[in-house]
Amino acid sequence: MVSVQHRYFHKSFTAVLLVILLFICGHQPAVAATLQTADTVSTSGVDFTPITTPADSIAEAKKKAAQVTAAPAKATVQKAKAAEEKPKTLWQIFLEGFLGGFAALIMPCIYPMLPLTVSFFTKKAGSRSKAVFQSVLYGVSIIVIYVALGLIITLLFGSDALNSLATNGIFNLFFFLLLVVFGASFLGAFEITLPSSLGNKLDQNADKGGFAGIFFMAATLAVVSFSCTGPIIGTLLVDAAAKGERLAPALGMFGFSFALALPFTLFALFPSLLKSLPKSGGWLNTVKVFLGFVELAFALKFLSNVDLAYHWNWFDREIFLALWIAIGLMLGLYLIGKIKFSHDSELEHLTVPRTFIAIIVFAFVVYMIPGMWGAPLKTLSGFLPPMATQDFVLNNDGGSAPAAATQNVSIKNKKYEDLFVRGKHQGLNEWYDYEQALQISKELHKPVLIDFTGWNCANCRKMELEVWSDTEVHKRLRDEFVLLELYVDEKTPLPAAEQYVSSFSGKKVVSIGNKNSDYEASKFNVNSQPYYVIVNSNGDVLVPPQGANYNVAEYLKYLDSGIAAFKLSDSKK
Numbered sequence: 001m002v003s004v005q006h007r008y009f010h011k012s013f014t015a016v017l018l019v020i021l022l023f024i025c026g027h028q029p030a031v032a033a034t035l036q037t038a039d040t041v042s043t044s045g046v047d048f049t050p051i052t053t054p055a056d057s058i059a060e061a062k063k064k065a066a067q068v069t070a071a072p073a074k075a076t077v078q079k080a081k082a083a084e085e086k087p088k089t090l091w092q093i094f095l096e097g098f099l100g101g102f103a104a105l106i107m108p109c110i111y112p113m114l115p116l117t118v119s120f121f122t123k124k125a126g127s128r129s130k131a132v133f134q135s136v137l138y139g140v141s142i143i144v145i146y147v148a149l150g151l152i153i154t155l156l157f158g159s160d161a162l163n164s165l166a167t168n169g170i171f172n173l174f175f176f177l178l179l180v181v182f183g184a185s186f187l188g189a190f191e192i193t194l195p196s197s198l199g200n201k202l203d204q205n206a207d208k209g210g211f212a213g214i215f216f217m218a219a220t221l222a223v224v225s226f227s228c229t230g231p232i233i234g235t236l237l238v239d240a241a242a243k244g245e246r247l248a249p250a251l252g253m254f255g256f257s258f259a260l261a262l263p264f265t266l267f268a269l270f271p272s273l274l275k276s277l278p279k280s281g282g283w284l285n286t287v288k289v290f291l292g293f294v295e296l297a298f299a300l301k302f303l304s305n306v307d308l309a310y311h312w313n314w315f316d317r318e319i320f321l322a323l324w325i326a327i328g329l330m331l332g333l334y335l336i337g338k339i340k341f342s343h344d345s346e347l348e349h350l351t352v353p354r355t356f357i358a359i360i361v362f363a364f365v366v367y368m369i370p371g372m373w374g375a376p377l378k379t380l381s382g383f384l385p386p387m388a389t390q391d392f393v394l395n396n397d398g399g400s401a402p403a404a405a406t407q408n409v410s411i412k413n414k415k416y417e418d419l420f421v422r423g424k425h426q427g428l429n430e431w432y433d434y435e436q437a438l439q440i441s442k443e444l445h446k447p448v449l450i451d452f453t454g455w456n457c458a459n460c461r462k463m464e465l466e467v468w469s470d471t472e473v474h475k476r477l478r479d480e481f482v483l484l485e486l487y488v489d490e491k492t493p494l495p496a497a498e499q500y501v502s503s504f505s506g507k508k509v510v511s512i513g514n515k516n517s518d519y520e521a522s523k524f525n526v527n528s529q530p531y532y533v534i535v536n537s538n539g540d541v542l543v544p545p546q547g548a549n550y551n552v553a554e555y556l557k558y559l560d561s562g563i564a565a566f567k568l569s570d571s572k573k
Contacts, residue, residue: 094252096252100236145257150252293327321371410439463530472552490511491511494509
């Protein structure tokens with residue numbers, strides 16, 4: 001590798017790693033799965049008990065009830081507040097793609113091609129105007145190619161299927177293996193390339209000249225740079241698919257390709273700026289190795305999803321954290337030059353920007369270490385396996401006192417309890433069957449809080465660690481409610497006698513997760529998680545349901561409104 005030009009290294013390395021960090025932050029759970037708003041949502045086909053509560057005035061209750069509209073029996077399931085969140089979600093996907101495109105631009109497969117390609121246009125065109133036109137056409141061709149990829153993904157699978165794939169166990173296992181392979185490639189184990197015959201064919205067509213030639217030049221760039229862009233594109237597509245938006249994959253690819261194409265056009269307009277570019281050198285491989293470690297860390301999340309969904313019960317929370325700590329330590333040691341890979345240049349001295357990035361990495365590692373003994377690590381709540389998978393929790397007091405009066409109920413054996421041991425919450429008394437929960441509600445004279453959740457639901461883990469852990473919220477859930485946990489992605493098959501064809505979707509319901517998901521969709525016209533519904537012992541909805549709400553005070557208000565509504569309705573019986 002060419003030695004680093006130190007006079008450029010400070011500013012280039014700062015820009016490189018800032019872009020990478022932004023790209024990584026873009027895949028946090030708050031972005032990887034779009035957060036639901038704190039507003040309560042209107043539902044279809046649900047009759048609310050018309051009562052006044054301390055939390056909701058009569059006028060507000062009537063206003064919300066008036067918003068309830070009937071939906072066709074087989075209408076497409078809509079996410080809570082989808083109409084309001086859709087523009088923000090798509091912009092967020094575009095921004096992720098845009099940052100991903102800049103991360104790809106500074107990879108070793110693409111960055112050295114930037115001055116070569118621009119110089120090719122400026123010399124071959126003969127005039128500046130023609131060079132600018134050809135560069136613009138080249139950039140547009142890059143955008144067309146990648147957007148077409150996003151559209152093809154949507155057309156092949158459809159938005160609903162993409163959303164299902166994002167929580168599918170086999171798909172998560174496949175993506176885990178894919179990211180491990182890409183991560184190993186980034187670390188220098190091998191090069192992943194598309195067939196050379198494809199690149200050669202495209203390169204031959206690029207020599208034809210004209211519009212077609214420029215288009216094939218762009219296609220050649222996409223093919224030869226696949227070893228660098230493949231992992232970034234794959235991550236973007238999966239993240240976009242998880243949103244369930246029809247245009248999400250295409251828009252993500254538009255942001256990616258726009259960032260990739262923009263520099264080619266800008267440098268064609270202002271060729272003198274090429275002189276200010278940092279020279280190619282060892283820092284490009286540093287970026288690649290950095291992303292290799294990041295890919296390996298992300299891969300573990302997909303493996304955790306499979307472990308939870310299929311009850312393998314071996315990838316616990318502390319194992320996950322131990323692997324992340326090890327990856328973080330190795331990354332930090334690499335940044336300060338204590339670890340070298342085969343393609344790395346000699347690190348003569350440690351630059352200030354590189355030092356700052358290393359400090360951030362080591363600080364992150366130190367932050368994770370207490371999690372090995374049960375610290376909640378709320379910042380990582382969407383990534384980590386549930387706390388119930390932790391084998392050892394320091395100063396574990398069970399979360400608080402156990403739920404009261406549970407020993408006086410007639411049902412001694414909870415249905416499905418053995419399946420959800422790894423999802424239990426400390427100090428709470430969860431139920432997992434709808435009919436049993438209603439029976440317990442009658443006996444204890446408490447409302448039922450239905451929690452539509454999932455093993456692979458990042459926002460559910462975030463709610464549990466950031467909101468349910470609050471002392472007052474935990475006390476309400478423990479003492480005032482019968483907590484019903486309905487997992488929509490549980491793979492365990494239902495007994496043959498309990499399987500049925502849904503009158504809502506027309507599909508056969510064969511698993512516990514299918515049954516819970518069908519109930520949520522057919523009753524509330526919603527398929528997002530978490531989703532909270534408060535009902536009485538007859539199954540009547542007491543107050544408008546709501547999705548994720550990370551404001552503790554507002555969530556307490558929601559719980560208190562349900563408690564007040566139940567007491568008022570119970571007193572009228």
